[in-house]
Amino acid sequence: MDLRQLQAFLAVVEHGGFTAAARATHTVQSNISTHVARLERELDVTLIDRATGSTTAEGDAVLARVRRIQSELVSLEADVSSMQGSPRGLVRLGVVGTTARWMVPHLVDQIAQDSPDIQLLIADGTTSSLTLRILDGDLDLALIGLPFDDPEIHTKPLFTEDHVVIAPSAHPLATKEAEIGLEELAEHDLLLAAPGTAFRNEIDQAFAELGLEPKVKLEVDGLRLLASLAFQGFGVAIVPASAAPGWIGGDWTRVPIRGLPRRTVGQATRRRGMLSLAAQSTLASLTHVVSAKGPEMPGLSAVEPSAQ
Numbered sequence: 001m002d003l004r005q006l007q008a009f010l011a012v013v014e015h016g017g018f019t020a021a022a023r024a025t026h027t028v029q030s031n032i033s034t035h036v037a038r039l040e041r042e043l044d045v046t047l048i049d050r051a052t053g054s055t056t057a058e059g060d061a062v063l064a065r066v067r068r069i070q071s072e073l074v075s076l077e078a079d080v081s082s083m084q085g086s087p088r089g090l091v092r093l094g095v096v097g098t099t100a101r102w103m104v105p106h107l108v109d110q111i112a113q114d115s116p117d118i119q120l121l122i123a124d125g126t127t128s129s130l131t132l133r134i135l136d137g138d139l140d141l142a143l144i145g146l147p148f149d150d151p152e153i154h155t156k157p158l159f160t161e162d163h164v165v166i167a168p169s170a171h172p173l174a175t176k177e178a179e180i181g182l183e184e185l186a187e188h189d190l191l192l193a194a195p196g197t198a199f200r201n202e203i204d205q206a207f208a209e210l211g212l213e214p215k216v217k218l219e220v221d222g223l224r225l226l227a228s229l230a231f232q233g234f235g236v237a238i239v240p241a242s243a244a245p246g247w248i249g250g251d252w253t254r255v256p257i258r259g260l261p262r263r264t265v266g267q268a269t270r271r272r273g274m275l276s277l278a279a280q281s282t283l284a285s286l287t288h289v290v291s292a293k294g295p296e297m298p299g300l301s302a303v304e305p306s307a308q
Helices: 003-015 018-024 029-043 057-082 097-114 127-136 198-209 223-231 277-296
Strands: 089-096 118-125 141-146 153-161 163-168 189-193 215-220 236-240 252-258 263-270 300-302
Touching: 003 018, 003 029, 003 057, 018 029, 029 057, 057 127, 089 097, 089 127, 089 277, 097 118, 097 141, 097 223, 097 277, 118 127, 118 277, 127 141, 127 153, 127 263, 141 153, 141 198, 141 277, 153 277, 163 223, 189 198, 189 223, 198 263, 215 223, 223 236, 277 300
Parallel strands: 089 118, 089 141, 189 215, 189 236
Antiparallel strands: 141 263, 153 263, 153 300, 163 236, 163 252
16 A cells, blocks of 8 residues: 555545546546555455446545545645744634634734744534534634534634624514523524534523523524524524624624523644644634634633633
C-alpha cells in the first residue's frame, strides 16, 4: 500500500469515475485502474463496484480514512512551511449559523492581523452536520452548540448566551415589557429547534420541570433559518440571543425569556487528530475574538478560561 494507490482511489470517488479521475490527475486511465486494483488486492476487498461506479461498504470505510490521511499530508506541508515564518496554509472552519453571523467578520480581521498567510474556508451548518464533517476529515475544527457527546469529538466551551423570543410586532407577546415566563409561552404556538438537538433538549427539559409542554407550530433543524422565519412574521420563535441582533431590520420584537438555561457554544475538534500550526493559530485568534467582541453582543458572555 502506498500514497499513489490511496490518491488514485480518492480521485475516482471525488471525480465520479476512472476516466474523470485520470483527467483530473493528468494521467492515463490505466494508471488509475492499476493503483486502485493493487489497493484492493492489498486489502483483499472490492472498494468500487465497477458496474455502478459507486463505493462498496468497505470502500466507504477506506474512504473516510483516506480523507484523513490526505488532510494530514496537507497539514504536514503547511506546518513545515509555517516553521520558516508565520503560520500559513488552509484552515477549514465550521460555524453554526447564528454564531457565524456575528463572529466571522471579526475573525477574518483578527487573522489578517495575527497570521496574514492563513487562508480560511468557512463552512456554515448545523451542529450535527459540522461534527460529521469533522469526523470525515472535511473540517479542521468547528464552533457548535454544546453539550455534544461523541467519543471521537473533543469539545471546549467558549461562550454562553440567553434564550430570547422573536415575535412579530402584531403578536400579543411583542407587547411584553419584561421577561416572558414559560407558563405564558406554553399558551402559544411556537417555532422550535429540531428534536434531539442540544438547544431543543434544554427547552423541553425546562418546560417539563414545570409540568408543561410547548405547543409546536414548526420544527426547524437550523437556528438561523428558525430566526429568519420569525423575522418574516411566520410565527414566534425561541432562539439564542445571537440569532436576533439589533441591526437586523424588520417588523419584529425581541423579548427575554425567564426560566431557561443559557445556551453554550464551544469549539469542536477530532479527538485523535492533531491540529496544524495554522489551525492552532486560528483557534487562538478565535478565542481572542470571543473575549474581545463577545461582551458587545447583548445576552452573550465569554466563558472564563478557568471554567473551560
